Amino acid sequence: MSSPKKLFIKTYGCQMNVYDSERMAEALGGQGYVPTDSADDADMILLNTCHIREKAAEKVYSELGRFRPLKQAKPDLKIGVAGCVAQAEGAEIMARQPLVDLVVGPQSYHRLPELEAKARSEEKALDTEFPEEDKFDHLARRPKATRGPTAFLTVQEGCDKFCAFCVVPYTRGAEVSRPAEKVLDEARDLVERGVREITFLGQNVNAYHGHEGGLAGLIWALSDIDGLERIRFTTSHPNDMDDALIDAHGTCEKLMPYLHLPVQSGSDRILKRMNRKHTAEEYIRLIERLRAARPDLLLSGDFIVGFPEETDADFADTMALIETVGYGQAYSFKYSTRPGTPAAEREQVAEEVKDARLQQLQGLLKDQQRAAQDAMVGRTVKVLFEKPGRFDGQMVGKSEYLHAVHVEAAGLAPGDLKPVTITASNSNSLAGEL
């Protein structure tokens, strides 16, 4: 028997790419590939790329350049580009960089086995279609191996919102929901193999419409699965937060009190120019309703500073919104021009101004994050343990609020869910005792 071929996948960007990388590895499992953690001994390297901000393609080119010596040493090595950069610029990358044997977009990776065979037969292989068929119907059933206690599960892809800064509607296409039975089958499979927490993924996950009652309906159906303890979902748009989903935060025990709800800006003028279709006030009212349903909800968000035409006053509105809401966690970015999107054509904010605003905004968010973490000291939270820590006898897991918690105790195993009293708040995690 020939020894298995080794597959190295490097994943960039969002959790949806993490999920896709797993599924791509499984798709190539049927071709005799096993995963490896190092590019050096790989027979195939896949870069699963992200196109959300500037210099995405440049990063891919420089990463590819680093593989040149590997390919020289092992001419049989196949190199592929997957993900959103592949979708947007794959053909050009293949033409410009001879190292690339294969290009596959996010909607076509069920065709990887054929593409791999084509690449092996000395041809170049490219597929960036939005095929008629659903890739999930054509992917092999997921293997039966046991898994860690947490898993991602993509339930929705694409976006119809067309925020003026964003490439997602172009790279990932229109909003599509997977049928609920398929999602729940996959979830049951995961739980049978040891998963205790599932995070539903979608670019616009709360626009999910594959189940009666939308995402809330799907969450309630998922919560009926015995052995599954925790449910999360990401990423959401404020305008798709319906009453049933707000309610579920107060009534569905398995739904965790953590919500990522990006607002991007606190200025109504900028929100309008961003095509967000809600005001700052509407967002704040929504947060109030969510907190009325679940008072201890920990909020997370995304912010963009230096969107075209953003003034000091607009930025001050964003800072004020952050003060009002209070975030436990957040991601913030300088606006980055994306060719083909409406905002790319507008008057840009100077780089120094963007830098200064980002620093100020991140200072405030960091203080809030710190305060939310410090407020956990003395409280008892429930921790789902995931893996051993850096020190002997230490285990690390996550609280309901997604804080990493370190505990030193004998006999803990991944998958254990235990009450832990928090004793200290360190730079990036909490420490606690059983």
Ligand code: 5AD
């Ligand atoms: N520039 C900066 N940030 C962006 N995002 C999306 N597009 C851009 C862009 N052109 C951010 C948004 C989004 C997150 C995933 O990435 O905040 O919520």
Ligand code: SF4
């Ligand atoms: Fe991009 Fe807006 Fe769609 Fe989110 S909602 S993926 S930011 S277009």
